[in-house]
Amino acid sequence: MWGGRARVLLRVWELWLAGVPGRGPLSSSAASQARSNTSRCWKCGGPGGAVLGDAFFCPQCRALQPPDPSRDYFSLMNCNRSFRVDTTKLQHKYQQLQRLIHPDFFSKRSQTEKDFSEKHSALVNEAYKTLLAPLSRGLYLLKLCGIEIDEGTDYEMDREFLMQIMEINEKLAEAQSEAATKEVESIVRAKQKEYTDSVNRAFEQDDFEKAKEILTKMKYFSNIEEKIKLKKIPL
Structure with missing residues (x-):
């Protein structure tokens, strides 16, 4: 059991070095170079230029x-x-950042800082969006x-589940009234709540395969949610 946990922790560390989940790890020399590049401020050359905690600025x-x-x-959103995230605190952190x-706020600063600001802002937006929704948060955690x-895998979904979908x-598709559409929406919302609770328990138990199975089911229901949104848009 510990061997599997160790492999997971090693993979997580490799992904940290890569910076983006799913990419290969940096080589030792590249990692050293990355650390070196962030050890000093790009503008004044002083120490402490790395972004540590919320210190986005050179001291x-x-x-x-x-x-x-x-x-x-x-880490970025503190x-x-x-899987269990306080979404109220997440929103406050997003606004703070x-x-x-x-x-x-950087219209009168150097072009370099303008570019960094755009990158920071886009990253914070993506982080907030990803962690806010249970499905994207779970997928990112995986x-x-x-x-x-x-994409496109049925993950060996059982016949009963596929029939339900x-x-x-x-x-x-047959819903011709707002009430009928809301009835379907209520069913989907209840299933997503059930799956969200289940995937939370799976992550708490470090049962990643179970979490993967549940999140796959949530993706099916997420697709139905998108169809419901489109159905609500007046033609």
Whole structure:
């Protein structure tokens, strides 16, 4: 059991070095170079230029520093690396960070800082969007553990589940009134709540295969949610 856990932890460390989940790890020389590049401020050359915690600015010249490629979304948004996330605190952190690094506040700064600001802002937006929704948060957490769900896979879904999805899709297609559409929406929302609770328990038990199975089912229901949104748009 420990051997499997060790392999997972090793994979997580490799992904940290890569900066983006799913990419291969940096070589030792590349990793050293990356650490070296972030050890000093790009503008004044002073120490402490790395982005540590919320210190996005050089402590000496206050120039905005480039994004830290080693930070994952949980670290960036000051969240524990867990499926259970306080979305209220997440929203507050998002607003706090955007008040620091949004491009609107750098219109009179150097082009370098403008570019860094755009990169920071885009990264914070993506991190917030990913961690806010249970499905994308779970998928991202799996990625950090070296596990991905391939697009288009049925993940060996059982026949009963696939029949359920088919029936709900047919019911939505046949819905001719707002009340009928809301009935389907209520069914889908209840299933997503059930699956969210289940995947949370799976992550708490480090049962990543179970989490993968549940998240795959959530993707099916997420597709139905998108169809419901389209059905609500007036023609």
